[in-house]
Amino acid sequence: MTAPRRFRSARRIPAALTALAVLALAGLFLYDLAAVRAGRPAMRWRRELAGQLERQTPSDTAVLVAGALLALAGAVLLLLALAPGVRGLLPMRAEPGVRAGIRRKAAALVLRDRAMEVSGVRSVRVRMGRGRVGIRATSHFRELDDVRADLDAVLATGIEELGLAHPPRPRVRVRR
Template sequence: MTGPADEGGAENRGGPEVSQAPGPEPEGAAVKVPRPRAPRTPEAAVVATGVLLVAGALLYDVVAVRTGHPARRWRAEIADELATRHLDDLWVLVGAGVATLLGGVLLWLAFAPGLRRWLPLRPHGGTGATIERAGIGHLLADRAAGLTGIEHLRIRIGRRRVRVTLVGPADPALVQRQLREELARVTLARPLRLDVRSARRAGGAAG
C-alpha cells in the first residue's frame, strides 16, 4: 500500500506502485487520523462469558431461595466469609489486589488502541488504510539493496522516526536521500523522520 507522499515537500506522482492518490492536504504535512484500534474480540468474549456465568449462577441461586429452596453452599460460605473477615485480613487484601489488577488490565484493554505494528495512511475518499512497520522496513531494505558500499544494514521503525544504521563505505547522506525517496512513496498520515548513520565494522551492526 504505497502512494505519492514526500515528507520533504516534493511531489512524486508517477510510481508504478501507486494505489491511492493523496488527499487535499499539503505533501509532507501530518494529517490527523485516528490510530487503528484492535477489536480484541477474544478478550471481550472471555470477559462476557465469565460475567454471564457468574451472574447466571447468582441469579439461579437467588431464585431458588425465593422459591423456598436452601441457598447453595458456596454462596452461603462466601456470605459468611464476607461477614466475618476483617478488612486487614491477608486474603481480603490479596483479593482486593487481584481485583484491582484485573480491573486495570480490563481498563487498559478497553482504552488502549493496540495494533502498534500498524501505521495509518492518508485517508482518500473517506477510506482509511494502514501499513505494517515491517512492510516499510522491507521497502527501505529493497531500495538499499540496489546501492553500492553497504555491507550491513539495520532498520528500526518507530511511531515517529526511522533509524537506519549501515556498515560499509557508502555515503550516509546519499543513502539517506535514496531512502527518503522510497519512504516518500508511502502515504503515511504522519510522515516519519529518517535518520541514517554509519557505524564501524567493529560495532557489529546487523543487516
C-alpha cells in the same frame, strides 16, 4: 479528508466473555434479591457467604488474597482497555472508505532494499519507529558525505512512496 487513525487491536472475545460473566452474575444477584423481597429464603450460597462475612475480618489472609486477585484482574482489564492497540502496523494514506496499513518490519525492509541500491553502501540496518527511521549504513569506497547525501535522497523518496499517513523522519548514520 480526515487523517487515518491508528489501528486498534480487536478485543471482541475477551470483552464479550467479560460482559457475559457480569451479566450472569448480575442476573443471579437480581433473582436472589427478588426472591428475598417476595418472602422466600435467600439462596444457600448467599446465606453461607453472609456467615463467612460474619466470621472473616479484612485482615484475614484469605480476604487479602481474594482482594489482591480481584485487584489484579481489574488491572488486567484496565490494561486491555487502555492498551494502544496494534503498534506494529503503520497507517497509510488512503482513499475515503479504505483503510490500509503496513507492518513496521515490511516498511523497514523496503527502505533497506532502497538504501542498498546506493553506490558505495556495503550494509544497512534499518529500525522503523512510529515517528523516526534509524538507518545505519556502512560504506566501503566512496566519501561518507556523498553516500549520506545519496542515502538522504533515496530514503526521502522511499518514505514518500510508502504512502504513510504520518511519514517518519529519517536519521541517517554512515560509517566505514
